[in-house]
Amino acid sequence: MPPDTGELALQRRTRAHYEAYPFEFLTPGDEASIERMQPPPFIRFISRYAAPGMSVAELGCGPGRGTMYLGQNCLDVTALDLSRSSLELARSRAPQARYVEASNLALPFPDASFDLVISDGVIHHTPDAYRSFCENVRVLKPGGYYYLGVYNRNRYYYYLYTFLGAPLRQVEQFRLGQAAIYMTVFPVYYAAHLLKSRGKRTLRGARNFFYDYIMTPRASFHGRDEIEGWASRNRLDLVDYDPSLGNVHVFTLRKRLGNPGPL
Template sequence: MHSTRLLVVGRTFRRLANAASHPVQATRYVSRKLRAPARSKPSPPPAPASPRRDSMQVFAQIQDALNDRMLGRSKGSINLGLRFPDAPSGAFGAAISREPGQRDWTEMIKGLDVPRGGRMLDFGCGASDRRSLAPPLGLTWLGLDVPFSMESTARENRSVVTFYGGVSVPFADASFDLVVSIQVFEHVPEPHTTFAEIARIVRPGGYLLGSTSFNEPFHSESTFGYSPKNFVRMIDEAGFHVLEVTPGIDMWALGIRRLARQFRHDDAAKILAPFFGTTASPLNDLIDGCAAKQGVKPVRANALKLELAGQFNFLARKR
């Protein structure tokens, strides 16, 4: 009611501006309009929901569900009804993990049937942080990296680290039982050559294990981002049978973590803190929760997570 009268007053003063030479008539006009009851207009029929509005509502629901997951609130308040893809066919489909939840390369390495006394190559070893993985497997650790890598100044154990030019690997054929490569393949300049070289130095029955980037929004000095399906094809062509592919942290969480580094205010860091950890992946958690509620098999949930993965893990065996 008040808003209607204010609108009338606005029109009235526009008329007053045109009737400045007739002040008495203008005053009577204002008085009459303010005393008259406001006429109500029929409400227009509701507009049909546009696809954009529907999409925004769904996105808002997803945001609410992600916030619930982050803040530890009830997981059952919102039923998103996700559409899960069918499990892919072929070598890629066979390699997608059938295990629910998160399973990364640190889980894959446990229990590998490598011969004790063998050798492990850390391909792109950086600061040699993974040297401790070799003793529990009964393997001798060696590192390989380029001399101009970002971690070269922090690298220790230089006596067991070999430097190379980034293409031809300086080791003999079939000289390793296990090659581990963590977030390195996205940096190599010639992937096909690199995969062929790794296949050459791994003995038949040996393993290639690690992780690499897919939809990662930013990674220092990256050259490639591999789709999981194409990566499986390339590794297969190099001479490996891919045993398992699992999704890593989702691309959305990686993007938020990257954005968080740009904020100057402490409150922003607190709000985005759940994304600072390397394992916090709320989008993956959301997909797993919906899959469990809808009775969807883990392989289909993992297929969807791989489509949205910032990184993924792999385990392959030399034929």
């Protein structure tokens, strides 16, 4: 079924948002030791399930933090994102990968194309997280592994995005509102960020975090049971669950052999 105009409009706003504020926070020092910048469950996933030469789809690669790491592990990487400016940043960091500008809602790949599929912090920004999930599963080979990081409905961030973020996103639609947010709310966020990162976060990095967490036009939140329901409907087995990152929980799922598609 073709997406309705509401969905297209939301996706256009999301694209424009990440064009202006790509999820970019790496310093040259971070790039030089990129493993340090990966979430521990992601490092674990790669060390357990990846082998040199495997085909990997990184769906919603952003500016290439994960793409660089995948390339260093000698994987054959296809990286996709909705945002061209994010893809350009990623390409400059990991030129060996293939880059595709497209939506997670309609992946331009045949069924069963990849040994591994990675989606870290992406499907919850799409207009329909479940459809994106199904698309990710469709392009995974039977027997392949799927790394999924998604916002946890049961963490405080849901309340922050919903109750603090909603009025700010309204105000931001006006030019004066944008300036007011940047001069009042953002400095508070930046100060908190500096404290948390012990002075390591740059102004640009903090700004992009702020716009990703609070101002992004779309964020949906999902409990463990919901994701497990999606997994069983799509004939996937849960092989690992990690809630330790806080607002994002991580699922490692395996597509069953002989999987004929969703139930």
